[in-house]
Ligand SMILES: Nc1nc2c(ncn2[C@@H]2O[C@H](COP(=O)(O)OP(=O)(O)OP(=O)(O)O)[C@@H](O)[C@H]2O)c(=O)[nH]1
């Protein structure tokens with residue numbers, strides 16, 4: 283099932299985050315890793331999120347609604363040397379604010395080039411998510427560029443993230459269905475947590491004295 287994603291807004295500062303109670307899943311990763319392409323593949327739409335050969339294309343947080351109570355946030359890529367220092371610092375501060383403080387954040391989809399594997403930034407982001415109780419989904423992107431014989435080594439490179447990655451390709455669509463299922467599972471978990479927080483869980487025993 284394709285994700286029914288619709289573009290809602292771009293935020294250049296925290297004031298621009300939408301006010302809604304959708305659970306949000308953020309797509310994070312190095313510039314040019316294929317975040318926008320994966321989002322388009324999930325939605326089976328060509329131009330929902332803008333993709334580019336030029337790294338550093340996405341410079342705002344782009345919010346997409348998905349169905350009735352979920353949202354996906356396409357984050358700007360980090361680690362691209364060619365954008366001006368001041369702009370890079372602004373983007374880093376915005377991402378940091380979003381990932382460390384956004385209450386709606388339920389899951390972090392960490393995209394890493396399958397040929398490269400996680401580095402310091404990815405390991406730090408994964409730790410940030412874990413510290414907040416945000417679920418981590420790891421995706422090894424552009425797996426169409428791996429030879430069969432390189433796959434096992436590629437998977438092994440992800441060990442430091444502590445979760446097994448889904449090998450994905452926006453080009454061949456490998457892994458995309460699997461990722462859709464994981465996203466749906468994360469959304470279900472967020473819904474359950476919300477019901478419990480709203481008092482919809484099992485009745486509480488009266489406090490003992
Ligand atoms: N071979 C291959 N190329 C891909 C795949 N996904 C994306 N690309 C290419 O990689 C480049 C970057 O893709 P984007 O989706 O724009 O990457 P991004 O992570 O959103 O980049 P920023 O917005 O700059 O952070 C484009 O030229 C894509 O065509 C894939 O699965 N396989």
Ligand SMILES: [Mg+2]
Pocket residue numbers: 317318319332333339340356359
């Ligand atoms: Mg992008």
